[in-house]
Amino acid sequence: MAGFWGKRKRDEALEAQDDDLARRARSALVAADERIRVTTDELAFAEAELGNEPTQDLRDALTAVRTHLAEAFHLNQLNHDEIPDTAEELRTRHARIVQLCEWAQELLDDRTEALAAPIERARRGPEIIAGVRADAARQRARLPHARDTLARLRARYSAEAMQRVEANPAEAEQLIGFAEHSAGISERRREAGQREQANLALEAATEASRRAGALLEAVETFEVEALRAESTLSAIIEDSREDLVVAMREPANPGVTAAIVALHEALAALPAAGVNTDPFTLLTRLREANTGLDAAIAAARERAARVIPPLEHVRHSIDDADRQLAVVRDVIAGHRGWIGSDARTRLAEAERIRIDLDRYLGTSAAAATTIDEDHRDQAMAMARRVGFLASEALQLAQRDIDSSRPQDQNWGGPQQQGWGGGRRGGGGNDLMGGILGGLVIGSLLDGMFD
Structure with a gap:
């Protein structure tokens, strides 16, 4: 009895949802149809104001909406013809009607807002x-x-510096004339009823006027920015000289020495007093040299504080990783049908990092006779990661092999030899134990070298 009442409640809830969907579909149809009529009127007004080309997108949208709304009306007609419909058919049609009408409203909203x-x-x-x-x-x-203002600036700054604004007044004057001319064209085209051409000319006039104002403003801004650059340049010159004194006390380092030379050259290239200069270029050049010296000193100090692994330790890590990779490859190759995805995934990741290690060093790590000191830390970390993943792959492979064998202690019979030449619990595990033991010893030796 409880099941009957539960089913009845579910049926009633579904009927209520269907009734609500049907109401939404009817309302959406009316609203979309009315929106088409209103937008058609808006299109006519927009064409009168803007012309045909700017309103083409709205015209195309109306065509598409009418096509899809015709489908919505057809679906609604099917819901009211003499052929009986199932509840599922009615529900599907109502949902489609709502979807089409909402799409139509959104498209027309987008196109009308753009205009x-x-x-x-x-x-x-x-x-x-x-x-x-x-x-x-x-x-x-x-x-x-x-x-x-330009005449005053020429007396103070070089021709290279003045190139930024030298032509601004002449260009601004041309743009002002163009703006006035375009405004007149717009006015005449509007009076002649050529709205589209009138609007294009109006946009051109507005943009030309804006650009002319920006060019004239740039002349005033240049004078202020040039004075600011001169003030900043004086401060950076003083800072650079102090930085050189500090840098000379640093331990010998090729990078720091080169940066000191570059800063000396930048200071020596500064023009004498009274010479017209380009403060922007001088400031950029000196700032770059000063920043380069700071970076070189920081790098030298960081390198001095960092313990650089000896080359033989890095080589040992790479060799150990290659040995462990070779072991796990052989084990997986000899038991392909027994090895699952976990072991294979660890091996694939180890091999990927091993390839990345060669790319990082720019050569085969196994054959590399020297490794730059700046690369040794990363190379050792990558090699150890390869070894760790290979060791995990080997342990997972052994787990898969053990779980795949029959559980009979006499697997293979008294005379049959198991994997590695022994029975279950004999030679096979002894061999794998020896491999794992060798890897453990290898990692211990690696730690001793470190």
């Missing part, structure tokens, strides 16, 4: 044109001051 700013700009066309002309007048008034 909102251009339409608003087109509506404000006359106002924007007036603003462009006002900006152009203000910027023309700034041109004499910008030229006077």
Whole structure:
């Protein structure tokens, strides 16, 4: 009886969900259809304001939405024809109707929002044109001051430094004229009803006016930044001389010596007082040399504090890793049908790191006669990782071999020899024990060398 009432409650809950889905589908259909009608009107208005090309995306979206909404109406018609439908069929159609309508709403939202700013700009066309002309007048008034500023800067800074802003007033004047001309074109095209061309000309005028203002502002900014660069350069010169004194006290190191020479050269290249200079280039050059010296000293101190493994210890770690790899390869190759994924995965990872070790050293690690001191720590760590993974692979392989053998203590019969020449519990385990014991001894010797 409890099962009957439980099934009835589930059926009632499902019916309620289906009723809700049907209501959502009907409401979504109405809303999507009405949205198409509203957007069609909006498209006509946008075409009048912007022209055909800027509104093409919205036009394409409306075409796609009408096509898919026709499918939604067809599905809704199937739900109300004379052919009986199952609950599952109704549920599937209602869900599809909701999906199509939501997609239509989202697409139209996206396309209409993209046109909102251009339409608003087109509506404000006359106002924007007036603003462009006002900006152009203000910027023309700034041109004499910008030229006077350039004349003052030429007396202080080199031609190389002045290249950043030398042509700015002339370019700004050209852009101002272009902005005024484009504003006039926009105004005439708008009066002639050529909205698309009017809007393009308006955008060109606005951008030209903005660029002209930026060029004139850059002249003023250059003067301030140049004075700041000169002040910073003086401070870095003083710091560099003090850094050289400290660097000369450091223990001999090729990297530090080269950095000292580079900083000396950068200081010696500084022009004499009264010479027109490029403070930006001088500051960059001196800062790079100063930073290079700091980095070289830090690297030398870090290297001096770090214990560099002797070459023979690194070679021993690599040889030991190669020995352990060879052992586990032979064991897995001799018992392919018995070895599981864990052992094979450890071996594959060990072999990958072993290949990476050769790449890191730029040559075969096994054949390398010398290894740079800066690479020895990493090379030893990689070799030890290879050995550890190979040892794990060997232990996992032994586990797989033991679990794959029959549990009979007389496996193979009294006269049959087991793996490695012995019976279960005899030669096989003795051999594997010897291998593992050898690896343990190898790792102990490795630790003694370290």
